[in-house]
Amino acid sequence: MTGSEEDPDAFTYSDGIVEPGQTENIRYGISETYLGDPVRIPVTIVNGTEPGPTVFLTAAAHGDELNGIEVVREVAHEWNHENLRGTLVCLPVLNVPGFLAQERYLPIYDRDLNRSFPGRQGSTSAKRMAYQIFHNFLAPCDIGLDFHTSTRGRTNMLHVRADMDNPDVNRLAKSFGSNVIISSEGPAGTLRRETSDYGIPTITIEMGEAHRFQREFIDRGLEGVESVLSEYGVHRTQSVKWPGWRTVIDDAKEKTWIRADAGGLVDMHHDRGSLVYEGDTICTITNPFKTDSEPVEAPFTGLLVGVLENPVVYPGNPLCHMVELSAKTRRALKRERGRTETVETPTPPPENAGGR
CATH class of the missing domain: 2.40.50.100 (RNA polymerase II/Efflux pump adaptor protein, barrel-sandwich hybrid domain)
Incomplete structure (x- = not known):
């Protein structure tokens, strides 16, 4: 849980505590290899000096989806967090075995980590891993951003997937500033559905293709994170992004x-x-x-x-x-777009546009 008896603004997990004003880089063990060596995920926790929301950023739940990794790393290690209000929990590579093999799924029985949340102790390897991630680093948070790409052999324009019938998720999705939002609960076991059902509004950001860093998508993702942190008062110097136009698509009716x-x-x-x-x-x-x-x-x-x-x-x-x-x-x-047919790059927001 977040906080402790000594300091309610500290971030705590099973093996440690990060006090306000501290940043910790952690390699947290969630499983073991065939040789008994630890499988450890990288986690960076940035705890601001002032109280505010706790926000998680996750990527590479599918091990070959790389664009989000760079978004999360840059937020954690290149941004100035001097005026941070609240806490950032940055997990750039959730599926470490898949990442090492450059495969979508966990190499262990080809299981999908992103169908295994919130996890369960005493169950499959995937659900045990998901349990450790969920209960140590996701459950203590207030909102979440989960970054994905298309599967290999396909490519996506940047868009958000979110349960727009949930008012708290709706606010978060719109604050990210994408042109397209596809509305659905999401399949059972996915990170965004299970955290949202747990009471932590979460969205999925889809952008680009697997096996690559694509700078244009990484920059767009970073803009979206800036917009979200502004909306929730985490970074006060940033502005909420208006994408110029937006469509919200009913997953069951308006797409194919x-x-x-x-x-x-x-x-x-x-x-x-x-x-x-x-x-x-x-x-x-x-x-x-x-x-x-x-x-x-x-x-x-x-x-x-x-x-x-x-x-x-x-x-x-x-x-x-x-x-x-x-x-x-x-x-x-x-x-x-000046009557062009491709809509990859958003126009600057109108003055005083706001995020919703």
Whole structure:
């Protein structure tokens, strides 16, 4: 739990305490290898001199998703926290075994750490790890940001996933300042769902692709963190970000995965973040001789949140992730982008815009 009898503003975990005004770099043991050596996750706890919210930042729950690692590291080690109000709990690599193997899942029985929260003692390896992470470093917090990328072979534009029916999560999601928010509870066992259900509003930030550092996404992620910390009074010198336009998508109704109906080689005609119109050809699937060609058309007018990077498919493989946009949102998008069709870079916020 956060605090102690001696100092209620201290951050405590099972093996230690970080007092106000202190920063600690910790390698915390959550499991053991086949040889009995410890599996340790890196944790940086920055406790401000003044009281305020406790915020966790997590990345690499999937071991090959790297962009968020650099966001969390830069917040922890490159930002000036002299005026910090509250505490930052920075966990840049949750899935250390997957990270070392550069694999999405835990190499132990191929388990998904991000379906194992809040964890359970005496259960599987994944749930034991998740239990240690959850109860030592997530449960004491007030809000959380969990960074992800697309799985390998695909790429995402930056967007937020959040349960917008939860008012506290809604506030957090909007304060991050992304153009697109996809609203859902999230699957059971995911970090954001289980922490939100526990009473800690948490959002997932999806950005870019696996196995890479992509500077444009890292910088966008850092802008979002600045905006959140301003919204909650953690960093008073920063401003809440308005992205210029925003759409909130109902996960069950206003989005779709477009899948291949034929196997072959894919020629993608639009990038992530592109606005496509109903009937536009998103991509073409051809055989090795280019004697057969199957165009794949947009079923409605919307935004390509994610697209295929690996240009080979079997029937049923996903080609792109598409969300529907209203006419009003399309007009706002074009106005803010000077009528360009790709929406990767947000415009500066209007003066005194605020975050909601």
